[in-house]
Amino acid sequence: MRILVTGGGGFLARGMAGPLAAGGHTLRLMDRAVFETPHECVAGDVAVLDDVRRAAAGMDGVVISHMAPREPNAYATPDACFRINVTGTANILFAAQELGVKKVVIISSTGRKPGDAAAWLATLPIQGEGLYGATKECQEVLGQHYAREHGMQIALLRVGYIVDADVMKDKYGRAVGERNALDVDRRDIGEVARLCLEQNHAGLRVLPVMSTRESFFEWGVRVTVDTLSWTPRFDFDALPSDQTQNG
Numbered sequence: 001m002r003i004l005v006t007g008g009g010g011f012l013a014r015g016m017a018g019p020l021a022a023g024g025h026t027l028r029l030m031d032r033a034v035f036e037t038p039h040e041c042v043a044g045d046v047a048v049l050d051d052v053r054r055a056a057a058g059m060d061g062v063v064i065s066h067m068a069p070r071e072p073n074a075y076a077t078p079d080a081c082f083r084i085n086v087t088g089t090a091n092i093l094f095a096a097q098e099l100g101v102k103k104v105v106i107i108s109s110t111g112r113k114p115g116d117a118a119a120w121l122a123t124l125p126i127q128g129e130g131l132y133g134a135t136k137e138c139q140e141v142l143g144q145h146y147a148r149e150h151g152m153q154i155a156l157l158r159v160g161y162i163v164d165a166d167v168m169k170d171k172y173g174r175a176v177g178e179r180n181a182l183d184v185d186r187r188d189i190g191e192v193a194r195l196c197l198e199q200n201h202a203g204l205r206v207l208p209v210m211s212t213r214e215s216f217f218e219w220g221v222r223v224t225v226d227t228l229s230w231t232p233r234f235d236f237d238a239l240p241s242d243q244t245q246n247g
């Protein structure tokens, strides 16, 4: 398959690239500027429809992984974060539908968990906090809309707290010293995204993606394991347990 990854230069996308390309898939990474990578890389703004149309042309699937930067001001007012996260996602789904690209994976988040794991998985959209959370809610609604209205195959991946398990650091370079139920290595997310694109199914799927043993019960990750025959590779078992949930 030919797979477009938006936000291709970001923390998550850089870790997903290897597992996504496994099995002979070809990647096109889109970000605001080109960067050094063995994969095809295109510059563009997801909020500009023609940039997205160019990036999505000739693709078989898309992974939406861009986000407005977590800089102090990016989420202080709605303009930048809604332009990038929401209009950007709407542009990609619109262009994909226009171009006949049927399979899309949207990187979502966990938000708050109302009730148990089953209730949380049935809650659509997630209940996000602040303007960041509001944009993630909108992304889930857009995915649901395109699955229902256009019969597209959409997977919403509700990912936890993303870690590079090789160095036990998060996207800001902060050390991860304790195991939190939400922890997940970015390569495991890449593998889940690839499995989603390789499968054929109708409509919308909501899948939690974390990889600690606690997450199987607390966040319903067993659903993802069973649906995709996925085996998480990074369990964070070597870390002492933390009681808080900080995804």
Ligand SMILES: NC(=O)c1ccc[n+]([C@@H]2O[C@H](COP(=O)([O-])OP(=O)(O)OC[C@H]3O[C@@H](n4cnc5c(N)ncnc54)[C@H](O)[C@@H]3O)[C@@H](O)[C@H]2O)c1
Binding pocket: 006, 007, 008, 009, 010, 011, 012, 013, 030, 031, 032, 044, 045, 046, 047, 064, 065, 066, 067, 068, 069, 070, 084, 088, 107, 108, 109, 110, 159, 160, 161, 162, 163, 171, 247
């Ligand atoms: N990092 C986490 O722990 C975490 C947790 C839950 C969910 N997520 C989700 O994972 C996804 C990826 O996040 P990340 O941590 O890799 O963020 P990141 O900031 O490292 O990467 C985002 C990328 O998007 C790019 N981008 C920004 N504006 C753009 C634009 N207008 N056009 C094209 N590209 C643009 C940025 O340049 C950057 O490379 C997001 O959807 C985020 O909500 C992340």
